Amino acid sequence: MEKFTQIRSTAIPLPIEDVDTDQIIPARFLKATTREGFGDNLFRDWRYTSDGQQKTDFVLNNPTYQGQILVAGKNFGCGSSREHAAWALYDYGFRVVVSSFFADIFRGNALNNGLLPVQVTPEALHAILQAIEQDPATDFVVDLENQTFTLPATGLEASFDIDPFRKICMINGYDDIDYLLSLKSEIEAFEHAQ
Amino acid sequence: MSKTLFDKIWDAHVIKVAEGGLDVLYIDRHFIHEVTSPQAFDGLKQRNLPVFRPLQTIATADHNVPTKDQHLPIQEKLSRDQVEKLRENCREFGLELYDLGHPYQGIVHVIGPELGITQPGMTIVCGDSHTSTHGAFGTIAFGIGTSQVEQVMATQCLLQRKPKCMRITVDGALQDGVLSKDIILYIISKLTAAGGTGYFVEYAGSAIRALSMEARMTICNMSIEMGARGGLIAPDATTFEYVRGRKFAPQGADFEAAVSKWEQLYTDVDAQFDLEYHFDASEIGPMLTYGTNPGMGIAVSEHVPDMALPGDSPVSFDKSLTYMGFKAGESLLGKTIHHVFIGSCTNSRIEDLRLVAEFIQGKQKAGHVQVMVVPGSQQVAQQAIAEGLDKIFSDAGFDFREPGCSACLGMNEDKIPAGAYCVSTSNRNFEGRQGPGARTILASPLTAAAVALAGKIVDVRVHFNQN
Numbered sequence: 189m190e191k192f193t194q195i196r197s198t199a200i201p202l203p204i205e206d207v208d209t210d211q212i213i214p215a216r217f218l219k220a221t222t223r224e225g226f227g228d229n230l231f232r233d234w235r236y237t238s239d240g241q242q243k244t245d246f247v248l249n250n251p252t253y254q255g256q257i258l259v260a261g262k263n264f265g266c267g268s269s270r271e272h273a274a275w276a277l278y279d280y281g282f283r284v285v286v287s288s289f290f291a292d293i294f295r296g297n298a299l300n301n302g303l304l305p306v307q308v309t310p311e312a313l314h315a316i317l318q319a320i321e322q323d324p325a326t327d328f329v330v331d332l333e334n335q336t337f338t339l340p341a342t343g344l345e346a347s348f349d350i351d352p353f354r355k356i357c358m359i360n361g362y363d364d365i366d367y368l369l370s371l372k373s374e375i376e377a378f379e380h381a382q
Numbered sequence: 383m384s385k386t387l388f389d390k391i392w393d394a395h396v397i398k399v400a401e402g403g404l405d406v407l408y409i410d411r412h413f414i415h416e417v418t419s420p421q422a423f424d425g426l427k428q429r430n431l432p433v434f435r436p437l438q439t440i441a442t443a444d445h446n447v448p449t450k451d452q453h454l455p456i457q458e459k460l461s462r463d464q465v466e467k468l469r470e471n472c473r474e475f476g477l478e479l480y481d482l483g484h485p486y487q488g489i490v491h492v493i494g495p496e497l498g499i500t501q502p503g504m505t506i507v508c509g510d511s512h513t514s515t516h517g518a519f520g521t522i523a524f525g526i527g528t529s530q531v532e533q534v535m536a537t538q539c540l541l542q543r544k545p546k547c548m549r550i551t552v553d554g555a556l557q558d559g560v561l562s563k564d565i566i567l568y569i570i571s572k573l574t575a576a577g578g579t580g581y582f583v584e585y586a587g588s589a590i591r592a593l594s595m596e597a598r599m600t601i602c603n604m605s606i607e608m609g610a611r612g613g614l615i616a617p618d619a620t621t622f623e624y625v626r627g628r629k630f631a632p633q634g635a636d637f638e639a640a641v642s643k644w645e646q647l648y649t650d651v652d653a654q655f656d657l658e659y660h661f662d663a664s665e666i667g668p669m670l671t672y673g674t675n676p677g678m679g680i681a682v683s684e685h686v687p688d689m690a691l692p693g694d695s696p697v698s699f700d701k702s703l704t705y706m707g708f709k710a711g712e713s714l715l716g717k718t719i720h721h722v723f724i725g726s727c728t729n730s731r732i733e734d735l736r737l738v739a740e741f742i743q744g745k746q747k748a749g750h751v752q753v754m755v756v757p758g759s760q761q762v763a764q765q766a767i768a769e770g771l772d773k774i775f776s777d778a779g780f781d782f783r784e785p786g787c788s789a790c791l792g793m794n795e796d797k798i799p800a801g802a803y804c805v806s807t808s809n810r811n812f813e814g815r816q817g818p819g820a821r822t823i824l825a826s827p828l829t830a831a832a833v834a835l836a837g838k839i840v841d842v843r844v845h846f847n848q849n
Contacts, residue, residue, distance in 0.1 A: 215791040292609065364533055
């Protein structure tokens with residue numbers, strides 16, 4: 189997993205609630221057996237018509253909005269456990285998703301793949317979306333060490349929570365598996381005691 | 383100290399508390415399937431690791447298998463490659479695979495219980511959010527991502543922060559024609575699609591106790607649709623009788639010893655929950671969804687709400703109704719329906735098929751409706767055939783197919799056309815879930831059967847009141 193410390197980027201607004209993982213990556217695109225390439229089909233049915241033409245009214249097809257930060261409505265990532273949703277967002281180029289509420293499994297999958305879920309209050313989410321609307325070229329700074337999401341142009345600052353263990357993993361690029369593998373003898377002892 | 387059922391099982395599986403306060407949770411059973419496992423196997427190969435406990439790992443092919451001509455090679459190349467990859471990986475890592483053609487093949491959450499692999503008190507995971515199904519047996523069962531599939535294959539453990547615990551109590555008797563599917567759709571409509579996030583749910587109360595194991599599985603299955611990681615029900619005599627004699631269940635004296643342990647799996651009288659809800663079963667009608675998440679549900683006799691709920695976005699509400707082609711405030715009764723899907727890990731068990739068959743026996747589907755009945759497993763299919771249900775389905779014009787996830791998520795050929803309505807016994811009504819542009823209305827198997835006969839949305843209670 190790649191390390192994450194801080195990024196500065198413009199943001200892409202998606203003010204829709206309950207964005208489910210079937211929208212992020214429809215099931216029919218889950219047939220690959222590697223982790224790469226899912227970005228091409230990110231938000232497939234919102235991005236493209238059935239004959240493969242870009243839908244001009246979808247935000248990812250609007251060149252005004254660019255960046256590594258996606259800002260979405262509450263309950264982002266609900267639905268299926270498919271990690272492909274996190275892979276697709278990452279592969280497309282996102283490193284941060286901001287929402288006022290994340291679904292549990294998606295949050296875990298994102299954190300396991302170097303994609304940072306930033307949960308802010310509904311009021312902060314509203315302010316961030318307004319700031320993007322007023323100036324799509326405005327930069328945001330996401331600082332994982334200090335757990336802050338800031339808008340340097342206006343001084344707007346939102347703090348966010350992250351599990352302390354997950355934070356260390358993200359900053360250092362660690363996977364859970366390295367730690368779990370180190371427990372082999374304790375796991376075997378637990379099994380024997382059953 | 384008093385404990386909830388959830389606490390008892392969780393605490394018994396914590397190997398240690400890791401730095402940062404996360405629990406190292408031991409996993410008793412791990413189910414895998416073709417879609418969410420290949421990248422996890424690749425991870426093992428890159429690290430040169432074996433599967434740590436192959437006998438606790440059970441594989442099947444279900445998500446993208448065809449439901450016709452399963453004896454022939456899979457036609458669609460990407461699906462064929464993915465199933466072939468699972469075969470290769472299971473051979474290489476020494477795992478049992480219930481492959482196409484195997485008498486135990488089927489939807490992963492149907493085969494675990496019917497083979498007796500799922501037993502009270504266990505921790506169970508799978509790279510599939512509907513793993514919550516197994517909670518019906520008094521297990522902690524939840525869906526995981528592929529990175530975690532790899533972790534469990536490598537170590538039989540996961541690093542988890544213990545979730546909060548919620549109890550939902552449903553007391554009273556259900557109306558005729560109302561099923562457990564209606565109970566869970568009703569609960570989700572009250573709590574919303576995010577109302578359970580951060581929680582594990584224990585379902586309790588006289589209405590839950592009265593349910594069969596199949597019906598309990600339907601309830602636990604959809605826990606994830608309100609955002610809960612999982613749901614569970616304390617095991618009781620109904621549970622033990624279901625497990626007794628199944629292939630991988632303890633047998634003879636071992637079974638009796640197991641039951642005496644399982645009888646300790648209940649929430650202590652004075653245990654505290656982080657959140658509690660109570661519902662009255664008699665107030666629940668046959669449910670339908672009108673929108674694009676499972677929280678957007680109403681009784682068939684109610685109208686689509688006039689506006690988004692307080693705190694919800696009107697933009698999302700309007701987008702959802704536009705997608706569905708419904709108007710705020712209207713009734714869905716009488717809407718013409720062209721597709722009915724009876725299947726999925728929510729409602730494809732033998733009891734579901736029996737209910738539908740009994741209801742439609744001697745009747746014909748409406749001419750314009752296409753009805754797919756997809757059994758959850760080979761064992762369900764064979765049982766249905768042995769009971770003559772397949773004949774009842776074909777006489778009624780229903781298409782009885784071979785087992786798999788099928789039109790629940792449209793990974794195989796079983797898709798609903800763009801713009802068409804499908805009354806479906808599955809679990810998700812997301813945009814495009816059953817095929818690009820498809821419009822899904824979630825319902826119980828009885829409502830689905832009644833719609834198939836009428837060709838339009840009807841209140842199934844009418845049939846019961848007549849008799």
